[in-house]
Amino acid sequence: MSGELATAATTTRRLGRLDVQVDRTATGCVVTLAGQIDDQAALEAVAAELPVERVGEVVIDLDGVRFINSIGVREWIGLLRRLDARGARVTLRRCSEPMVHQMNMVMEARGDATIESFHVPYVCDVCGGTASRVLPVAAHEQALRARKVPPQPCSECGGAMQFDDFPNRYLLFLD
Ligand SMILES: [Zn+2]
Numbered sequence: 001m002s003g004e005l006a007t008a009a010t011t012t013r014r015l016g017r018l019d020v021q022v023d024r025t026a027t028g029c030v031v032t033l034a035g036q037i038d039d040q041a042a043l044e045a046v047a048a049e050l051p052v053e054r055v056g057e058v059v060i061d062l063d064g065v066r067f068i069n070s071i072g073v074r075e076w077i078g079l080l081r082r083l084d085a086r087g088a089r090v091t092l093r094r095c096s097e098p099m100v101h102q103m104n105m106v107m108e109a110r111g112d113a114t115i116e117s118f119h120v121p122y123v124c125d126v127c128g129g130t131a132s133r134v135l136p137v138a139a140h141e142q143a144l145r146a147r148k149v150p151p152q153p154c155s156e157c158g159g160a161m162q163f164d165d166f167p168n169r170y171l172l173f174l175d
Contacts, residue, residue, distance in 0.1 A: 016040020019064070022050065028057035028088065034064025037072035044075055047082030056088045059116070063094035063134070068102050073109055076102075080111040091116050094134050103173035110173050120149055120170075126159030133161075137174065147171055 012021045017036040020043075022029050029051050037043070052058060068076065083090050090111070095103070095118035103110040117136045123129070133152055135144075143150055149163035149171070163170075 015042050015046075018043075020046060024051055025057070025059075028052055028059075030059045030061060030093075032061040032064070035066065037065060037068040037076055039069075039071040041072055041075050044078030044082055047079045047086070050083065050086075050088070052083065052086050052088040056086070057091070058083055058088045059091045059093050060113075061093045062096050062099045063119075065096045065099050068098050073102050073106055077106070077108045077111070080108070080113060084112060090114070093117055095119060097121060097132060100170065100173060104169060115174060121164040122152055122161035123164040124154040124157060124159050124161045127154060127157040129154055129156045129161075130164065131155065131161060144171060144174055 010021060010023045012019065014020070017038060018041040019032075019034045021032040021034075023032070031046075031050065050058060080090060090113040092099075092110075092113045093116045095115065097119045099109075100118055115137050117134050119132045120135045122131050122133055124131075131152075131154075135149070137144065140150060147167040149167065151160045151162055153159070154161045
């Protein structure tokens with residue numbers, strides 16, 4: 001059915017060192033960003049083209065964002081503001097650690113977006129191994145509100161991995 005094909009349409013583009021993929025969904029779109037958000041990432045322009053005319057739900061997947069600098073964060077904030085102005089509801093999915101650090105430093109970098117899940121740095125008590133795991137917010141809402149991050153089993157040795165940052169700093173953006 002042609003209607004379904006239109007709904008499933010995917011577009012990809014490259015903005016300097018950032019890959020941008022947009023997948024239309026029944027209620028809006030999913031935007032997947034991967035690479036670097038820097039002076040070449042003209043994200044504000046992307047906002048104008050996103051299909052938000054339906055229910056207007058925009059999910060932005062940030063799992064692949066490895067780097068963001070001060071010029072990049074301006075572009076990023078521009079994207080959030082343009083989407084807000086267009087009436088979109090924005091959800092941030094799998095926020096990478098560099099994105100979490102930016103959102104903790106610059107309040108506008110989160111804006112009014114809902115945080116669905118984010119990366120958490122862990123270190124293993126037993127073997128010293130480190131890992132970045134995705135934590136869903138809804139499932140851990142109470143613990144996170146109490147500034148606690150649940151331990152996770154280590155994939156190397158089975159020991160308990162503990163959160164490897166300062167809760168009052170790393171979890172600030174969730175407020
Ligand atoms: Zn371990």
